[in-house]
Amino acid sequence: MELDEKYDVIMIGGGAGALAASIYTCRADLKTLILERKYVGGQVIITTDVDNYPGFPDGINGVELIQRMEMQAKRFGVEIRNEEVVKIDVEAGKKVVTTDSAVYAAPILILAMGADPRKLDVPGENELVGRGVSYCGTCDGPFFRDKDVVVAGGGDSAITEAIFIAKFVKSMTIVHRRDTLRAEKILQNEITSNPKASFMWNSKIEKISGNNKVEEVSIVNVVDGGKKNLPCGGVFIFIGNEPNTGFLGNLLPADAGSHIETDQTMETAVKGIFAIGDVRKNSFRQIATAVGEGVTAAIAAEHRLGDMRNKG
Numbered sequence: 001m002e003l004d005e006k007y008d009v010i011m012i013g014g015g016a017g018a019l020a021a022s023i024y025t026c027r028a029d030l031k032t033l034i035l036e037r038k039y040v041g042g043q044v045i046i047t048t049d050v051d052n053y054p055g056f057p058d059g060i061n062g063v064e065l066i067q068r069m070e071m072q073a074k075r076f077g078v079e080i081r082n083e084e085v086v087k088i089d090v091e092a093g094k095k096v097v098t099t100d101s102a103v104y105a106a107p108i109l110i111l112a113m114g115a116d117p118r119k120l121d122v123p124g125e126n127e128l129v130g131r132g133v134s135y136c137g138t139c140d141g142p143f144f145r146d147k148d149v150v151v152a153g154g155g156d157s158a159i160t161e162a163i164f165i166a167k168f169v170k171s172m173t174i175v176h177r178r179d180t181l182r183a184e185k186i187l188q189n190e191i192t193s194n195p196k197a198s199f200m201w202n203s204k205i206e207k208i209s210g211n212n213k214v215e216e217v218s219i220v221n222v223v224d225g226g227k228k229n230l231p232c233g234g235v236f237i238f239i240g241n242e243p244n245t246g247f248l249g250n251l252l253p254a255d256a257g258s259h260i261e262t263d264q265t266m267e268t269a270v271k272g273i274f275a276i277g278d279v280r281k282n283s284f285r286q287i288a289t290a291v292g293e294g295v296t297a298a299i300a301a302e303h304r305l306g307d308m309r310n311k312g
Contacts, residue, residue, distance in 0.1 A: 015042030132214025137161030147233035
């Protein structure tokens with residue numbers, strides 16, 4: 001395919017972080033393109049209520065929040081195309097982005113593909129997302145005040161989230177496939193000493209049930225096959241997440257989970273390539289932090305582009 005129109009900045013992924021970054025790059029008169037394979041907004045648009053984003057004291061629906069961000073970005077001139085990126089090449093500092101229908105080039109690339117939470121893949125899970133099934137305790141914990149909830153997972157992120165959720169809920173049952181937690185010892189000590197927390201070891205959730213909201217989970221013991229139905233008002237699933245980095249190949253160093261490593265300006269090991277949001281190593285996976293990372297990357301990208309042009 002022939003090279004399409006050239007840009008100053010190309011962003012891969014159209015979530016909150018990319019939209020925030022595009023507002024800054026466009027206001028700096030940098031021609032900016034966002035490439036999004038699915039729909040603008042990413043995980044935010046499946047969030048029914050966003051209660052912790054500054055500026056909305058009564059909360060805001062995730063779809064509406066993204067629509068407002070998109071309108072603001074478009075007002076400053078961002079171009080958004082629904083195309084899937086299949087390959088990136090770096091040629092003499094120029095980043096060549098190949099999608100399923102075109103080829104683009106820019107000196108600056110901002111990676112904002114996000115990450116998908118790993119799912120249990122059990123009946124009822126997809127149907128009840130946003131209706132009691134959650135993948136973010138920091139986002140949704142306060143909505144489950146005084147309810148009985150179930151948490152799936154036993155690693156660092158699961159227990160960190162569980163400790164936060166415990167501040168609000170009436171009780172919490174942590175379901176773990178093993179007979180001991182994998183989280184670091186200090187986290188284990190904190191959650192096991194919490195009177196709200198109980199544990200179901202060597203167990204897994206095999207079904208989530210409810211009429212338009214979570215009402216019950218079915219749990220099976222992986223050792224003896226015993227089953228139990230547990231009434232609850234919510235299910236939090238923390239069994240990891242998968243960053244959408246497959247198409248990058250070996251372009252960038254990444255940690256064992258394929259999250260992208262950056263410096264404090266969000267720049268990767270390749271000059272002119274930045275990474276923000278859930279795809280970045282050590283990101284906090286919040287809308288507000290993704291926006292902050294996007295703004296940081298945009299400002300740093302403008303400076304990097306100036307350096308490139310001065311040297312060029």
